[in-house]
Amino acid sequence: MSEYLSVAIEAAKIAGEYQRNQFEEITEHDYKSPGNPVSGVDHRSEALIVERLSSSFPDHTILSEESGMMGDHETKWIVDPLDGTSNYLRGLPDFTVSIGLSVGGETELGVVYRPVSDELFAASKRSEPPDEAVTLGVSDRDAIEEALVAIPYSSRNKDRDRVWETHRYFGSQVEGLRSTGSGALDLANLASGVTDIVYAFDQSEWDRTAGRFLVEIADGVVTGHDGGATSTGDFVASNEKLHERATDLK
Incomplete structure (x- = not known):
């Protein structure tokens, strides 16, 4: 296992252990914007991750949700220290630590860690990856009627007409909708074949980088909503067999 991956996994687990120990104990929080909570656990988790990454790679850039961009090296760590803060604060176990690494603009690795279930x-x-990691591989499901679809969207953006339109579109034809409240976890579930489509809106770089990489490594397809190439937070991820149907919504 490469040093980069080893350190990323260690950083994720350090933060995840802290989150697990504080889970259902911490409810105090502020709001960065309406519907977008932040807590001391977010900040402390970020500090633990940044400390671990910086101790091994002091010259590297770190982009993290709470502190923004730190440094200007072409090798950049992209961190969401606690993806699913609303879930965490309400005692729901669907939250993750998400860490990606970009070198010269190309993603090199992705780690998504779910602390409560100790899933890596x-x-x-x-x-x-280490033997403990969940085996990756998208599903081979080819019938849209049998698909499970996740539709993550940002709590920052209150203009959600397209989100509800997408729920109506898929809800009338698929087996079910299964969004977790953590975009990184939705992508990890897709990458491990648990669900079949992720139709995402307004996912920040720290929300999407690690999870999208996992999907691509798992032989999934990631495009814009229209089926074209994308590097934005609006995208569709799925297995190849379902992707044309997944992008039928215009």
Whole structure:
């Protein structure tokens, strides 16, 4: 296993252990914007991750949700220290630590860690993941009527007409909708074959980088809503068999 992947996994687990120990104990929080909570657990988790990454790679840039961009090196760590803060604060177990690594604009690795269940989703271009990691591989389901679809969207953006339109579109034809409240976890579930489509809106770089990489490594397809290439937070991810149907909504 490469040093990059090893350190990323260690950082995710350090933060995840802290979150697990504080879970159902911390409810105090502020709001960065309406519907977008932040707590001391977010900030402390970020500090633990930044400390671990910086101790091994002091020259690297770190982009993290709470502190923004730190540094200007072309090698950049992209961190969401607690994806699913609303879930965390309400005692729901669907929250994750998400860490990606970009080198020269190309994603090199992705780690998504779900602390409560101790599930590790990890992949790297440079090395194999550890044996403990969940096996990756998108589903081979080809019938839209049998698909499970996640529709993550940002709590920052209150203009949600397209989100509700998408719920109506898929809800009338698929087996079910299964969004978790953590966009990174939705993508990890897709990458491990648990669900079949993720139709995402307004996902920040820290929300999407690690999870999208996992989907691509798992032989999934990621495009814009219209089926074209995208590097934005609006995208569709699925297995190849369902992707044309997944992008039928215009």
